[in-house]
Amino acid sequence: MKKRILVLYYSQSGQLRDILDNILYDIQHKVEIDVVQVEMENPFPFPWTSATFFDAMPECVELIPSAIKPLPHEVMNNHHDLVLFGWQPWFLSPSQPTTSFLKSQYAAILKDKPVITVIGSRNMWLNGQEQVKVMLKEVGAKLVGNIVLTDTNSNLISVLTIARWAFTGQKAASSILPEAGVQTPDIKNAQRFGMQIYKHLENNRLEVLQKELLMQGAIHLDPGLVILEKRGIKNFRKFAKYIREKGGPLDPNRKSRVKIFQYLLTVIIFILSPISSFTAMIQMHLQKKSLLRDVEYFKNLAYQEDML
Template identity: 35%
Template structure:
């Protein structure tokens, strides 16, 4: 048993409830008298709707991408210091969701995450690399020590989830149409989170240090190399257009909305053309760039690895 009680802080925000279930299964093995788990679900000052209205959903992207989140209610943290912090988040527009970003930018996060090991848990459609890069930066600004990352993605293939995930967001129904699979992460993958919680429990009970070896060689993440280039292109597009839309909004909210409609059309066209083209280019160039791809995969898979 651990020599003394361990204090674990869990920070999360989930609209659909799917991420909450991931967290629940991760924490299930840790329900022990010697482990104090303090779970705070971040509450925005103005709650986000679910299901979303079409334009409201896309209107979140400029501030999300530029890490300018809407305000949140500060959680009432009970401890001055935690032995471990778990940050569970979903991906919005290749970035951490606004409520999670808002918390990590707060003075609370600066105080409580400094010199503290952090585990990130991600539940998303399929693209999370660029979001985790921003997460790394936010954690570094807090002086936190990222020791592990566990990612679970949608069960559907990329093209099916391109339809099913937005339908879920806009209708609230995981299976909005009969001829496509359900949106979301497979039940088996959600339950698999217990495997990681069990390993964490073992480390704690054996008084082993919590470091970057925690979930290595467990398949904590899986890098889809054909999406790496697409994510990079998408992130650059979001950054440029997000900056433009913020400036348009400063001129007139109506002007911002007009430009946003134009960008939505542009975005869909880009997804339908750039993503497959980049995949083809990468496949053709793969023999020449395989070494670089392997290096990128190892980098993005850190600290837990594939």
């Protein structure tokens, strides 16, 4: 009897579905596959408006769920031998649809199941994965692997292309800027992970899968990003609390505070980011050993409190 894999994900643009499809491309005829996209009762817009985009930050950072549509009855009743859980970070945190699923009654489908997380990200995913680890543990899932695909363009270029994509819907390259998001060759190259996953699933050796995935380049992590994300998430947490003091999502009373956050984030990205990167480089040299330990931790699956 063929093994059955559940693919669960949320994606506005379809990029994460492309990544998951490529991971499974070489093994799609060797296993049974159920594919389910998490859907919100009140969907987020795509392309975004700036007002709705920046207003989504506080609930993402504070892991506040919203209602999702029920998962298909037949999928909930199927037995699954493995789950591929695709998610993406918003504001250095799990996207709200990700949190909403993991905190819903439907997350019971993950109980006692081995789970591989698959992340499609601009470049910073560490805090989000830490939060996902906790939520997976809370529903009784067992994390057995993590695959991360990121935008390999420079930080400034990737900010510009992601903004173009988020606010206009244009992923394709323009005369000035390259393609947005994870590069197409990297998405296609995710096919290399499929057979490794299949072999470990068939041989009941999923507990050692992550080591093999890392040998295949499942995660590339710049130590400097560890420093920058630690700084960034602290500021996001402060602003999330500050904004939510004035109400919930799209509350007119918090509009001015969302605007302040939008302005300051723009200043940080385009003006202070080069300075912050320079100081991070200095810190990287001064704390090389501890940072390398952090990198090894984030590449693996264990959870330790207060790493960010």
